[in-house]
Amino acid sequence: MKNTKNNTPSFEQAMQWLLRLQENPSQEQLQQWQQWLQSDPDNGRIFKQCLVLDAKLTHLPPETVSSLLSLLPTKKTSLPQWSKRIAIAASVVVAFIGTSFYMQPSAEVYTTSVGETGSYTLADGSEITLDSDTRLAVYYNDSQRRIELHKGQAIFDVAKQVHRPFLVVVDEITVTVLGTRFNVNRVEDDAIIAVERGKVSVYDPTLGNTLLQAQQGYYSYDDRAVELAATQFAMWQHGQIRFSHTPLNLAIDQLNRYQAKKLQLEQQQLSWLTISGTFQLNDITNTAQLLPKILPVEVVEKHNHWLIQPRK
Template identity: 30%
Template sequence: MSTEHIIEQAANWLTRLHDEHVTDADRRAFDTWCQADPRHALAIERMRGLWGSLDTLPAKPARIALNRAFAPRRPRGAQVAGLLGVLLCGWFGLDHLPVWMADQRTGVGERRQIALEDGSRLQLNSNSAVDVKFDGHQRVIELLQGELWVDVAKDAQRPFMVRTDQGTATALGTRYLVKRAEDGTTIVTVIESTVAVKGDSNAGVKVTAGQRSILEHGRAQAPQALGNSDPDAWTRGLLKVNDQPLGDVLQALASYRHGLLRFDAPALQDLRVSGVFKLDDTSAALAALADNLPIQVEYFTDLLVVVKPR
């Protein structure tokens, strides 16, 4: 069943449960539906998480808007529930529904460690989402958004694979990173041992410790050496850069901040940065950059920061 269909069913159930005519039979049927598929209960949980935000809307304007779409005299709870599915599809878009329904996800600026049932360990970077699909034959992590670090437990019977829409990264050892970049590519970086990286349209490559491969247009590029970079520094709450363009550093910091961090990349293209910054305090990182580079950082609000040449 598609995610969109589950969202629609969940919204219908919440509408039904908050109707004044709900029966015990309805509640029993709802319990059966929740138990039929883990995604059903997850959809209800996520919708209830949004409930409070929607139900704090001013009553009079909300009722006027709702009554245009629903029959009059229905309880406000039922009206709010009935709109949740529409709001999710409209505000988040169909492409974002799998992320909203992901098994595990992090918010902006959040990192999370996850222990898997096989003994493997994941860590999700800021604003990331995964689905975990284990069965008797394979272990698959669907990376829906963002970046993950994985330390794979040995299991001779079940290969361990991270999958994106560009291809797969199958562990032949232990620790590696997989990132869905904003340009649509997938970046696989190996910290220890070897990973088999395969696109949809080529035979794939083997990437060893200290190398990375980029999956683009369904093809795995030849491995490249990492040099002096420290790609998993974020798992320790750090951003380490060595002679990197300022624009790249600002983009990395922006992914850990709520709101907007704006900058004119061409105007800053000649400035390069080396240093170590704490990801849990991006304002301190911006202040350090302003102290050491000919730039100024302007805070219009906590949610809008502009960096420009001094």
């Protein structure tokens, strides 16, 4: 996902949608608007910046802004120079959707601390199991079930509801499912997805939609779909983690979820190293000692962290 293309956004299309949504849009039009947003990440960025600008100009309630932004891509981008007409149109749209289709109830937030896991049953009967140091928010309405994974990873065992899809969102990546069991691992602004049973559709701006079936996975940081052995699903439940050509910084990000004493890179260029293999989550000392044997690095134990340096 790191190579998301930088297409020039279509301000004309954005304005057309802003104006169209004023006139009591139908469910079909709203779905078409969502498809337009997903067709190019820049489309969502235009709308997102409109909402931010509108909030500043009209003091839109924070909860309304939060609900709207939750439906749009979250990549940071510079604020375009927009015309007064766009700002006015955005105000009208926000006034409409703030009181109808998009007004969501307050999120249910689930968290775990370092070294803690947790299992919960949601309102629809779906079950979620959170790994260490994980945070997610649950938004349910009549048309969809939406989970925003802010950090960490979780297993989702989804109750089937044909007319109300279940979505798991990691930044610009969306996993859509009707009923299945799968794992989503957030690593910085990327996602690692593994399916145990059923099927899921993964939307990544780099590749569009990818269908994953049982025993398949997807790594968004290098746009890679893989076949998985049954024993590789949610290995964290058995105290293990497996890396497959994983950039070192992303591997460290995952390992650090389980330890108070963190691994730390001395130089950013070490991130380009990749790591493969299976590691124990409860033995960071062994992992620190193993890294110099498989990578051109040295690991120095400090008072409150392990410092990874280039090998001299």
